[in-house]
Amino acid sequence: MVRIRVLVVDDHRIFAESLAAALAAEPDVDVSAAGSGPAALRSLERAAAEGRRYDVLLVDADLGAALPGIRPAVPVREVGEDGLVDGISLVAGVHGGQPHIRIVVLAEKDDPRRAALALQAGASGWVAKDCSLSRLLTVIRGVLREETHLPPALLTGVLRELTAARKHRTESERLVESLTPREREVLRCMVAGLGRKAVADRLFLSPHTVRTHMQNVLGKLGVHSTLAAVALARRAGVGPVDLAGDVVERGGQLA
Numbered sequence: 001m002v003r004i005r006v007l008v009v010d011d012h013r014i015f016a017e018s019l020a021a022a023l024a025a026e027p028d029v030d031v032s033a034a035g036s037g038p039a040a041l042r043s044l045e046r047a048a049a050e051g052r053r054y055d056v057l058l059v060d061a062d063l064g065a066a067l068p069g070i071r072p073a074v075p076v077r078e079v080g081e082d083g084l085v086d087g088i089s090l091v092a093g094v095h096g097g098q099p100h101i102r103i104v105v106l107a108e109k110d111d112p113r114r115a116a117l118a119l120q121a122g123a124s125g126w127v128a129k130d131c132s133l134s135r136l137l138t139v140i141r142g143v144l145r146e147e148t149h150l151p152p153a154l155l156t157g158v159l160r161e162l163t164a165a166r167k168h169r170t171e172s173e174r175l176v177e178s179l180t181p182r183e184r185e186v187l188r189c190m191v192a193g194l195g196r197k198a199v200a201d202r203l204f205l206s207p208h209t210v211r212t213h214m215q216n217v218l219g220k221l222g223v224h225s226t227l228a229a230v231a232l233a234r235r236a237g238v239g240p241v242d243l244a245g246d247v248v249e250r251g252g253q254l255a
Helices: 013-024 037-049 087-097 112-121 133-143 152-177 181-191 196-203 207-221 226-235
Strands: 004-009 029-034 056-060 102-107 125-128
Touching: 004 013, 004 037, 004 133, 013 029, 013 133, 029 037, 037 056, 037 087, 056 087, 056 133, 087 102, 087 112, 102 112, 102 133, 112 125, 112 152, 125 133, 152 207, 152 226, 181 196, 181 207, 181 226, 196 207, 207 226
Parallel strands: 004 029, 004 056, 056 102, 102 125
Antiparallel strands: none
16 A cells, blocks of 8 residues: 655644544554644655655644744745744745645635745645545645645635736846846845845945946836845746855956
């Protein structure tokens, strides 16, 4: 019998342990539980090192929301207005590092916007926490067949959110394409969080020249702050400059 290895990630211990126990009663399911994002990542790394990787991750959508000031343990795609990292960030990090794992988000309530974010981050399903065990098992087995599972009531809203996101991304891509190669390099430095002096040192330019480039970037992107420029850049798929010491061209060759 092929067994399905499942990891439940939820910081409400009673819920996590109860769900794990219910799933463990299935003859073809091996299940473990983790109470936080870092604990989940340690479990995933340990399992991979031992050659017994997990197949499915069940992640609480509100993971970490009860811990003010929590630091992101994985790359963050979406942070709430209160600055807290949620389970969708864990989805993004795991999907980026171990894309073979199928991820299902467990939510207290249906939310088209967050469900769309979860799918964009790499989730294969969004399930209400109060669904039946048989429904959850159907979803678990379905995502392993490359299926995507959403509650029917969410479909229209999620499609609307995904369409809007694509529209914003296309517009962002068009704006980024209007930048010169040097301006795009400066933008990548901004995405990496580098200040004006650090950008100047990296690109062998004067701080005044960098200031001019940054002003041009903001103007062409139609934004008024570095944060807004970074948000637009990420929507367009612009990543941070490599800070590990890649070679950049000197002088004005890219200007």
